Amino acid sequence: MPKVKVKRKGVALDMTAMCDVAFLLLTFFILTTKFKPNEAVVVDTPTSISTTKLPETDIILISVGKDGKVFFGVDGQFTRVDVLERIGKQKGLQFSDKQKVAFSLMDGFGVPLAQLSSFLNMEGPDRAKVEQPGIPVDSVQNELQDWLINTRYANPKVRIAIKGDRGADYKVMKRVIATLQDQNINRFNLVTGLEAKPQIAAVAE
Amino acid sequence: MADMGEGGGGGHDKKGKKKGKKGSPRVDMTPMVDLGFLLITFFMLTTTMSKPQSMELNMPDKTQDDQQQPVKASQSMTIILGKDDKVFWFMGTPAEAKAEDRIVETDFSSQGIRKSILEKTRELGGDEKGVPRIVIVIKAMDEAKYKNMVDILDEMHITNSKRYAIVDILPEEVELTKKFDSNI
Numbered sequence: 001m002p003k004v005k006v007k008r009k010g011v012a013l014d015m016t017a018m019c020d021v022a023f024l025l026l027t028f029f030i031l032t033t034k035f036k037p038n039e040a041v042v043v044d045t046p047t048s049i050s051t052t053k054l055p056e057t058d059i060i061l062i063s064v065g066k067d068g069k070v071f072f073g074v075d076g077q078f079t080r081v082d083v084l085e086r087i088g089k090q091k092g093l094q095f096s097d098k099q100k101v102a103f104s105l106m107d108g109f110g111v112p113l114a115q116l117s118s119f120l121n122m123e124g125p126d127r128a129k130v131e132q133p134g135i136p137v138d139s140v141q142n143e144l145q146d147w148l149i150n151t152r153y154a155n156p157k158v159r160i161a162i163k164g165d166r167g168a169d170y171k172v173m174k175r176v177i178a179t180l181q182d183q184n185i186n187r188f189n190l191v192t193g194l195e196a197k198p199q200i201a202a203v204a205e
Numbered sequence: 206m207a208d209m210g211e212g213g214g215g216g217h218d219k220k221g222k223k224k225g226k227k228g229s230p231r232v233d234m235t236p237m238v239d240l241g242f243l244l245i246t247f248f249m250l251t252t253t254m255s256k257p258q259s260m261e262l263n264m265p266d267k268t269q270d271d272q273q274q275p276v277k278a279s280q281s282m283t284i285i286l287g288k289d290d291k292v293f294w295f296m297g298t299p300a301e302a303k304a305e306d307r308i309v310e311t312d313f314s315s316q317g318i319r320k321s322i323l324e325k326t327r328e329l330g331g332d333e334k335g336v337p338r339i340v341i342v343i344k345a346m347d348e349a350k351y352k353n354m355v356d357i358l359d360e361m362h363i364t365n366s367k368r369y370a371i372v373d374i375l376p377e378e379v380e381l382t383k384k385f386d387s388n389i
Contacts, residue, residue, distance in 0.1 A: 012231075014234075015233070015234030015235055015237070015238050016234055018234070018238050019234045019237050019238045019241060022237075022238050022241030022242050022245060023241050025241075025245050026241050026244050026245050026248065029245055029248035029249060029252060030248060032252065033248050033251065033252040034252065045257070046351065046352040046355040046356070047355075048258070048260050048355050048356075048358070048359045048362075049359055049362055049363065050258055050259065050260035050261075050359070050362065051258060052258065052259050052260065052261055053257075053258065053259065054257050054258070054259040064351065161259060163257075164351040164355075165351065166350065166351060166352035166355075167350055167351070167352065168350065168351040169347065169348070169349075169350065169351070170286070170345040170346070170347060170348070170349040170350060170351060170353070170354060171347040171348075172351075173351050173354065174345070174347070174373070177264065177371075180264075181264055184266065186263060186264045186265065186266050187261065187262070187263050187264075188261075188262055189259040189260065189261055189262070190259060190260045190261075190262055190355060190358075191257050191258070191259050192257075192258050192259060192260050192355055193257075193258060194258050195359075197363070198315060198363060
């Protein structure tokens with residue numbers, strides 16, 4: 001019977017097409033990927049029905065953690081260095097080139113200016129382990145204000161987004177918003193998750 | 206597996222030397238495909254495809270007084286956000302609300318604050334341009350959570366209320382909510 005002979009023959013599949021597809025997809029993912037930034041604080045954002053997208057560039061992100069700690073972050077490595085130089089000049093602090101590089105690589109931070117220098121001197125892995133105390137925003141010592149002013153000088157196009165934890169006290173948010181308003185920033189974005197819009201018709205009946 | 210076999214098996218003639226030039230070499234692509242998909246998997250898992258949503262918030266300009274227009278007390282609805290996700294609301298001024306005991310406690314459900322806002326909006330009607338007359342004043346107590354603020358701003362979008370403002374709470378308004386505390 002001829003059937004039996006055919007059975008044992010190895011099948012050579014032409015993998016070329018599959019390889020093409022695989023690398024096409026790979027190229028797509030490499031080009032579109034944007035790595036998850038390792039955030040200084042874990043923020044569980046509240047959900048809203050708003051569908052406005054957050055701008056990707058020229059943005060200051062003020063994060064407020066669950067415990068009310070305030071963190072500050074700005075995009076763009078050159079902007080970051082510029083901001084650090086400006087705030088150093090304003091406050092009479094000197095930063096070495098190594099510290100500037102370290103600062104330019106940080107997505108967000110929450111340390112008072114007094115501790116910033118030693119914080120920047122740490123090695124990357126150690127820095128991630130440190131519990132950051134947050135940026136002072138109280139009326140006596142409002143460093144968030146200094147950071148905002150200098151960032152806006154460094155990059156005038158910058159927009160401001162607030163990323164608050166759902167459990168953060170309104171008290172802190174009020175301070176942050178008041179700080180923004182003191183600088184005449186009256187438009188800003190609140191980062192939220194997505195939620196389905198409820199049907200209003202049923203309620204309106 | 207990873208041999209570079211010659212296509213067509215053209216090297217079997219009797220002339221001795223194999224003619225390597227003929228036919229296209231067939232490379233086994235399997236490991237390459239494996240590698241390709243491995244990297245795809247890695248990039249798919251590390252990528253963040255969805256951009257975060259955001260909500261735009263406009264606050265009144267503090268430096269310009271002319272933007273502030275007096276609002277008729279009868280048209281203003283004050284919403285107070287309290288601790289433990291509580292919501293209180295009343296119409297008019299806090300003094301009136303206290304005298305007439307009109308403050309109402311409600312919640313964030315669809316039958317709660319949303320229903321009240323819609324009812325009051327309908328009650329007050331629109332002006333000549335069809336814009337609802339109601340003005341909603343949002344006041345959050347210090348104990349309120351940020352989530353409550355986002356929720357109430359959401360309600361503003363849901364109920365299509367265009368005229369609303371976030372204002373700092375006054376001590377007498379905190380007093381008003383006290384009576385609900387004792388009931389528990």
